Amino acid sequence: MIKELFRKKKYGTININNAENDSKKIDSEYSKNMKKQEKKDIDNDFWIRCKGCGETFSKEELINNFNVCIKCDQHLRIGARERVELVLDESSFIEYDSDMKTLDPLSFPGYDEKIDKAKEQSGECEAVVTGEGRINEIPVVICVMNPEFMIGSMGSVVGEKITRAIERAIDKELSVIIFSASGGARMQEGILSLMQMGKTSAALSRLADKGLLYISVLTDPTTGGVTASFAMLGDIILAEPKALIGFAGPRVIEQTIRQKLPEGFQRSEFLKDKGFVDKIVHRKDLKRMLYRILDIHTIGGGKNE
Numbered sequence: 001m002i003k004e005l006f007r008k009k010k011y012g013t014i015n016i017n018n019a020e021n022d023s024k025k026i027d028s029e030y031s032k033n034m035k036k037q038e039k040k041d042i043d044n045d046f047w048i049r050c051k052g053c054g055e056t057f058s059k060e061e062l063i064n065n066f067n068v069c070i071k072c073d074q075h076l077r078i079g080a081r082e083r084v085e086l087v088l089d090e091s092s093f094i095e096y097d098s099d100m101k102t103l104d105p106l107s108f109p110g111y112d113e114k115i116d117k118a119k120e121q122s123g124e125c126e127a128v129v130t131g132e133g134r135i136n137e138i139p140v141v142i143c144v145m146n147p148e149f150m151i152g153s154m155g156s157v158v159g160e161k162i163t164r165a166i167e168r169a170i171d172k173e174l175s176v177i178i179f180s181a182s183g184g185a186r187m188q189e190g191i192l193s194l195m196q197m198g199k200t201s202a203a204l205s206r207l208a209d210k211g212l213l214y215i216s217v218l219t220d221p222t223t224g225g226v227t228a229s230f231a232m233l234g235d236i237i238l239a240e241p242k243a244l245i246g247f248a249g250p251r252v253i254e255q256t257i258r259q260k261l262p263e264g265f266q267r268s269e270f271l272k273d274k275g276f277v278d279k280i281v282h283r284k285d286l287k288r289m290l291y292r293i294l295d296i297h298t299i300g301g302g303k304n305e
C-alpha cells in the first residue's frame, strides 16, 4: 500500500501499465527514493517516522496522541496552528498582525526565495503566530513560534509581532504565554534580527512592571537568540520533555572549552536539574497545567492584586 501511495504521489501522471521498461525504471527509482525517504522524519502526507525510536506511524495515530510518539514518548515538532488548537478553548483565538510580512532589509542573497519556500512549506507568512484566546475561560495573550518556518528563526517580523502582542497584553491587563521553537536569530537580517532580542526583552520588562504574568514554554528546539532573550525570561518556565534547549550548539561548545559535554546536555531534563526550567510538562497535560498556573497567579488572567 505504501508503494501504491508513493507511486501515485510521485509518478501520478505516468502510465505504468503500458511501458515495461518504464515500470522497471520506476521500480528502481522507487527503491532508491524509498531508502532516501526512510531517513526523513516526516515521510509524506500519510506516515511519520519518529526520530526517537525510528518507528513509523500514520499521521492520524499521532494526531490522536497529541503528536507524541506512541512507543517512545518523543514529542514531535508541531506547527503553530496545531499548538493554538491544543491549548486554547475552541474558537476562542483572535489572531493579531496575521498579514505582517518580512521585507529583505539587507538585500541578502537568496533570502526572498527562502522566505517564499518557507511560506509554501508552512502555509504561514512568518515564524510566529500571535493573538489572544482563552484557556478554560481565562483570557490570555499567546505567541507561538513555528518550527516549520525556517526552524522558527527570529527576524524583524517575529520580534515585532511578539513585542506588539506583549504591548496588547499590557493594555488589556492580560497574562502572556510564549511557546518558543527556534533555531535562533535570523542571520539574513543581521543586526536587525539581533535587536529583536532587546526589543522583546524590554517589552517583557514593561509587562513585569505592570505586575502581569509571563509563562514561557520551551519546545524542541529552543536555541540561539531566542534562548538568550524572551525564552528564558518567564516568571515560570515550562518545557516539553527531551526538548533541545541551548544557546550555541554542543559541537561549538566542546571545541571552545575543549571538554566533552555530559550526557543529556541541553535537554529539558538536564536544564531542569540545573534550575533553568521550573517544570517539564507532557504535551497532553499542558493545557491543564497552564490553566492551573493562570488560575493560581492571576485574577481572570490579569493582575494578581
Ligand SMILES: [Zn+2]
Pocket (backbone or CB within 6 Å): 050, 051, 052, 053, 054, 055, 069, 070, 071, 072, 073, 074
Ligand atoms: Zn518514538
